Amino acid sequence: MKLSLFIVFALIGSIVYLLSLVLVLRRREHNPQAARVLAIYLGLSGLFLLLQAGAEQGWLDFLASEILKQIPAYGVFVLAVMFLLLTQAILRAQKFGWAWLGVGAACLAGLIVMDAGVIALPATFRIGGWSVDASILKLGLHIAVWAVFMVFATLLTVRILRRTSRFYTAVSYWSLVLLSTVLGAGLIFAGNLLIGNILCLTGTLLAAYVIAMPRLPSIGHLMRRGFSFLVYALLAIVLYTICLVAAQIILRNRSDLSPAVAGLAMAAFLVFIFNPILGRVQTNVNEWLGATYKDPTQMLRQYSQSITNILDLQLLATVAVGTASEFLEVQRGLLFLVEHEKEGDGKGFFQLRGVRGMGEINPEPSVLSDDSPLVAFFRYEYRPLTRAELEYQPRFREIAPAERTWLDNLGMEVLVPVYAKNDWIGLLALGPRASGAEYSEQDLALLSTIADQTAVALENTRLVEGLVRLNNDFRRAYTALDQANRHLERLDRTKSDFISIASHELRTPLTLISGSSQMLLDDPSLNDNSYYRQLLSKIYNGTVRLHEIVDSMLDMAKIDTRALELETQPISLDELIRAVFVELKQASTDRKQTVEIKDLEELPNIAADMEALRKVFHHLIINAVKYTPDGGKITISGHLVEPNLTDLPRGGIEVVVSDTGIGIDPRYHELIFAKFYQTGELALHSTGKTKFKGGGPGLGLAIARGIVEAHHGRIWVESPGYDEVNCPGSQFHVVLPLRQTEGIQAERAAAFQNQAS
Ligand code: ADP
Secondary structure (H helix, E strand, C coil): CCCCHHHHHHHHHHHHHHHHHHHHHHCCCCCHHHHHHHHHHHHHHHHHHHHHHHHHHCCCCCCCHHHHHHHHHHHHHHHHHHHHHHHHHHCCCCCCCHHHHHHHHHHHHHHHHHHHCCCCCCCEEEECCEEEEHHHHHHHHHHHHHHHHHHHHHHHHHHHHHHCCCCHHHHHHHHHHHHHHHHHHHHHHCCCHHHHHHHHHHHHHHHHHHHHCCCCCCHHHHHHHHHHHHHHHHHHHHHHHHHHHHHHHHHHHCCCCCHHHHHHHHHHHHHHHHHHHHHHHHHHHHHHHCCCCCCCHHHHHHHHHHHCCCCCHHHHHHHHHHHHHHHHCECCEEEEEEEEEECCCCCEEEEEEEEEEECCCCCCCEEEECCCHHHHHHHHCCCCEEHHHHHHCHHHHHCCHHHHHHHHHHCCCEEEEEEECCEEEEEEEECCECCCCCCCHHHHHHHHHHHHHHHHHHHHHHHHHHHHHHHHHHHHHHHHHHHHHHHHHHHHHHHHHHHHHHHHHHHHHHHHHHHHHHHHHHCHHHHCCHHHHHHHHHHHHHHHHHHHHHHHHHHHHHHHCCCCCCCEEEECHHHHHHHHHHHHHHHHHHCCCEEEEECCCCCCCEEEEHHHHHHHHHHHHHHHHHCCCCCCEEEEEEEEECCECCCECCCEEEEEEEECCCCCCHHHCCHHHCCCCCCCCHHHCECCCCCCCECCCCCHHHHHHHHHHHCCCEEEEECCCCCCCCCCCCEEEEEEECHHHHHHHHHHHHHHHHHHC
16 A cells, blocks of 8 residues: 555644644643633544545545545534634633534535535536636635634634733734644645645644643743744854865865864864854844843842841832842732731631732732632642633632632732741732733742742831831820820819818808707707607717718818828827727627727837827728628737838838628729729618618728828738628738837927927
């Protein structure tokens, strides 16, 4: 069997189609629909190539000769239909044209019916003044229907080319595919099956390449490199040929020269003269074409130096995007600060705040939830993400609509994550390149390096921003605190003013009432009437109680305004406390309480204001009576306190008033010493002055503390807690310093000496 060149080509071509088909199906991940259509396209191409070969060899002679003749034309037509669908799929046109498939099938059926002679056609047609041969008309029809599909494919390519720069590279490759397919089909129609099929094969392989490769090198770049290589190769061939020819001529003329020596001389000549010249020429050609490889080392060094001291996010964004742009001619870019935060329900999310580095772009902030595919990519993949990957990879189909809109509005071509200690802290987002070329692997590696170098500076700006924010928060909190403090001071002053005014204003009418009621009580005519006597004694007792309250208010006002004047004199605490107890004995007896006063006799005298201290112990003992249930025990004891450097340089006396009462919650141990503070609910207080839990104005302990502190002493309470059932009791401690006795004695001695002299 004699194999023609076309048959050999057809066999090899169909194997190549088959291999490409497998390759496309294996790498269909980033554009599955286009890959599927391309696989069908490749299969059909291979099949038609084999059919053409079969027809050439006469294996298909059983078919009608008219149909046999048209097999290449049918093939070209079917492939044109598939090509339109493929164009739609690869350029991601909105909807896939199933309708075109139907139209294509109908046209093919029509052509076959026409060719098979099912409808008898005249041998020649007369159109106007022209007579046209039926075979020419048929060919014209074949070409016309084929052209319709190819024109649509071309229009689609052009429309998408106009609409977007995103697929610039894919579209430019696709134009090449289109060109070779159209040329190939034209040649097949013209009867040149070999060259036509070679061109079709080239176009189809290019299409397979576009679909199978996730990232395409820029065509311009490829062409520049190809051209540079071509120049180099041509020059080398010319130079080496000249050299060889020259050597041959010399050897022929000089038979005395040994070929080894001549070879050696020629090799030396090539190595030392020609090769450097060739290298130089290639560099010049590259420079002229702009295809030289720029070494980024210097730029990266400069970049890392210039950003070390940057603490401002805006400046950092400008420098980072500017550096990327210098190398890759980026048109616009942003830098996002990424912060991981948690919602109230514990769900995490990433907050992205952007700053414009370059170009017309609005850096919209965004929030990406922890389960977003984008977050999964940036947190764990440590590499840039390109627009193509975002479009093609199935895992990004799950992106939430809000995140998708954000990405679309950004219109960025590549997103380069920035990490600090493996944490995702930033995102460098770059727009399309000025040349329209896609980012190559090399470019992405360079961007990753820029991102790595940006990490430290970004971390610094983040920390500084955090500090500034913290500082502002502190300042705001401080201002609020200051205001609250001033407000409290004002309130406290108002309270003090109120106490002071009220007590002064109440005192005079009260004195009048109590004086008058006293006089009425003493009046025998009224005294004889038991009803009046009862009423009058109630009025009198009421005024006495009121007097006490007003006196307490006056004391408080004096303490508040620091107007408390102490008249110090040596005092025996034992005598003082016993005197106070005598006043309250009746109350404790009424309540069946036992009171024990112990260990006070031995204590030294203390220099203090008698009246003031009397009030202190009055309030403490009356409280003990009030807050201890009937039958309870009150103990008043005292002991000496060793000197200490902080507050008792000469030591002191501690008096403890303890009871077996209801106790005080530790939370209120300090608060009860504030004026008007009462732990219990007011409404629950019983009214009697010494009754169990009897109500009071809430001034007793505040006055006691004021007086004790005016004596440079301390007062505090100890109690396990509040419990009306188990009655854990409370201990009120009063420590008074001993120093003042000596001071007073010295003062008295000095005064005595003054008088004497
Ligand atoms: P009041 O006039 O209400 O007694 P105080 O300033 O004397 O005011 O006391 C303030 C609050 O401290 C009281 O309302 C009471 O709740 C609590 N308190 C004072 N002394 C005792 C005590 N010995 N046992 C239990 N609670 C006490």
